Amino acid sequence: MSTVASTADKTTWEGGSRPFNLSYGKMMMWFFILSDALTFSGFLAAYGLMRFKFIDSWPIAEEVFTHVPFTHSPQPLLYVAFMTFILIFSSVTMVLAVDAGHHMKKNKVVLYMLLTIVGGLIFVGSQAWEWKTFIHGSHGALETRSGNILQFVDETGKPVNIHSFAIGESERIADTRDKGVWFSEDAHAIPSINVANVTDGFKANSKLRIKTENIIDGHKEILSHAASLEKIKQAVGVVEGANMIHNEYGKPLFANFFFFITGFHGFHVFSGIVINIIIFFNVVLGTYEKRGHYEMVEKVGLYWHFVDLVWVFVFTFFYLV
């Protein structure tokens, strides 16, 4: 068993025994999982700390993550819920594979591992799509000199795309490389409308309101049309999408944390898929039948469940809380 001093000491210390009744590989996988869990806890704690500092102006998750692929009507958090379901389901197929391995049923192991890999690929693809949508932005916003974001809503509170009411286009000419000596491409695509266009459009439409970052009573503050007209004078630029520098949803810190934590997690999922594929091929080739046990499947299953576990926490702290 464990560290109990007894007459069994001789055999314990002369090697060949298994502490905790575990094989070396499985114990090491558990220890690795523990250390990785500490890493992610550190990241999430840092996220909590920074979010607390900006708690009065942090973006509200249901307003940011509303897109669902192949549809145009926004549904808050629906796609993220789907992603969670996919990952939990792939966890289930993984544990079923492990269970089949215990009974030495090779065909079942093959089937369930294949389903797990497919589930993982769907999750990673979905996460990539979420990133793309997030980077691309939804409605656009104006940024003030101090970095505050002004979004636009109609009188019912529904978000309005800045392109839908802006008047005119910005007269910026995109130069090409042959026009000058010192040419550099734009780091990010410049919006096709500027502050003046948006302001003109806003003044012309009395139904529009500005939604600021401040949170009052759990909702973002919406200014009256008159107060908005005052506020809009402070705008210095148009922001579309989210990257490390500008973020149409709110503080750039929100985008930074989103990319970093979901990116780290997505990378773990990806590496888990790669490892699963390798073990899958080993199963198909009969390596574990020959070996007499499917413990490798179990070890890889532990890693996959860990990935699912981290997602459960990331999902809660990013999207729900």
Place this chain on the structure above:
Amino acid sequence: MSHDTSHTKRIWFVFFLLLIITVVEVAVGIVKPTFMAAHAFLGLKLLNWFFIILTLVKAYYIVYAFMHMENENKFFRRLLVISIIFYVSYIMFIFLLEGSALHDSFMGGSAKFYHMSKDF
């Protein structure tokens, strides 16, 4: 290492449990009932307590049922679970405490956390 009985029944039970908990979490996250959002306990909104407790329940089932922690040696279980619980509890406590101090000083004014003068 083979088991005599199949655990598939338990696995499917845990799956449906996790599914139902997730659906409930997302539904409450979208609806955000005013009763839960308005009241707080120990500095956290009731709504957030709801999410965190449900998440811990999900975590328990994933670790114990899916990762077969419940079948492991008692001392090994404790080795991992107690370590992570101690660490995470402390980190959460200190980061929330410091976060609120940062928030107060960011909002301009409260020196009570660090007893510093405002002559900066």
